[in-house]
Amino acid sequence: MGRLVAIVLAAGGSRRLGRPKQLLAFHGESLVRRAARAALESGADETLVVVGAHAERVAQGVGDLAVRVVQNPDWEEGLASSIRAGVAAARQTTEPLDALLLCLADQPLVDSAVLAELIRAWKEGAATVACGHPDGPGVPALFSRPSDLEALASLEGDRGARGLLRTSDTGGLRVIPCAAAAIDIDSEEDWRQWLEGMEP
Numbered sequence: 001m002g003r004l005v006a007i008v009l010a011a012g013g014s015r016r017l018g019r020p021k022q023l024l025a026f027h028g029e030s031l032v033r034r035a036a037r038a039a040l041e042s043g044a045d046e047t048l049v050v051v052g053a054h055a056e057r058v059a060q061g062v063g064d065l066a067v068r069v070v071q072n073p074d075w076e077e078g079l080a081s082s083i084r085a086g087v088a089a090a091r092q093t094t095e096p097l098d099a100l101l102l103c104l105a106d107q108p109l110v111d112s113a114v115l116a117e118l119i120r121a122w123k124e125g126a127a128t129v130a131c132g133h134p135d136g137p138g139v140p141a142l143f144s145r146p147s148d149l150e151a152l153a154s155l156e157g158d159r160g161a162r163g164l165l166r167t168s169d170t171g172g173l174r175v176i177p178c179a180a181a182a183i184d185i186d187s188e189e190d191w192r193q194w195l196e197g198m199e200p
Contacts, residue, residue: 002098004119004142006044007086008035008067009160010105011052011075016186020054022105023061024191032105036062039103042115048089049105050082051075078158087153099144100152102161109180110140117176118142127172130165131181137165137173140181145172 010032014021022032029037032049039047047067051058052075059069072085083102090097099122101115114131118140121129127145130137141161143149151164165173185191 003046003095004044004099004101004122005090005097006039006042006047006101006103006115007083007090008032008039008047008049008103008105009079009082009086010035010058011050011055011072011082011085012079012105013053013076017188017191020057021185022054022058024106024185026108026195030061031108032058032061033065034108035103035105035110036065036067038110038112038115039101040065040067041112042101043119044101044115046090048086050086050089052082077156079160080155080157083152083155083160087149091153097149099142100149101140101142102152103140106185107140107181107183109183110178111180114176114178114180115140121174121176126174128165129174129176131178132175133178133182136162137175138162138181140178141165 010022023030036049048070049062049067050070050072052072070085070089072082074081118129122142122144128143130141185194
């Protein structure tokens with residue numbers, strides 16, 4: 001198979017939370033570090049971490065890992081700007097880019113096994129692979145169609161890749177059931193309730 005790059009999106013401002021979501025600690029490890037480590041251990045050829053808000057602190061949080069930190073100066077535009085920055089950085093090499101694995105920094109239960117399953121489905125022939133959410137396919141998701149890579153490179157606004165997944169050729173999309181991806185933490189109350197639900 002060709003070159004696969006994992007992109008961890010970690011540039012958000014966490015306005016509703018009031019503090020950097022990327023640096024929330026779960027089992028003694030920040031969320032961004034957990035996400036970056038999962039990507040590193042997934043089997044991807046390279047892992048990029050896109051930072052924006054709180055860039056220095058978030059970058060320090062993954063400073064001991066073999067990742068490439070990508071600065072997104074336009075992070076306030078929304079999620080699409082971070083995806084564009086990640087795709088541009090992934091293409092900054094003489095080796096062709098064959099596939100992108102998009103990951104979020106705020107999905108603490110998504111581990112390397114989940115990501116490796118997406119990669120395995122791609123290697124088995126699926127052009128696009130996504131995690132199944134209650135409201136449809138979503139990230140983490142892997143894209144390999146040249147047209148999809150171009151679409152990701154030109155996304156605009158505060159939207160991510162979900163719209164692209166919903167318009168993807170269903171014949172080339174494989175959805176992997178993934179309860180671990182269906183967590184949504186936007187506020188302190190969300191975080192508190194989720195942590196309480198995780199306690200034995």
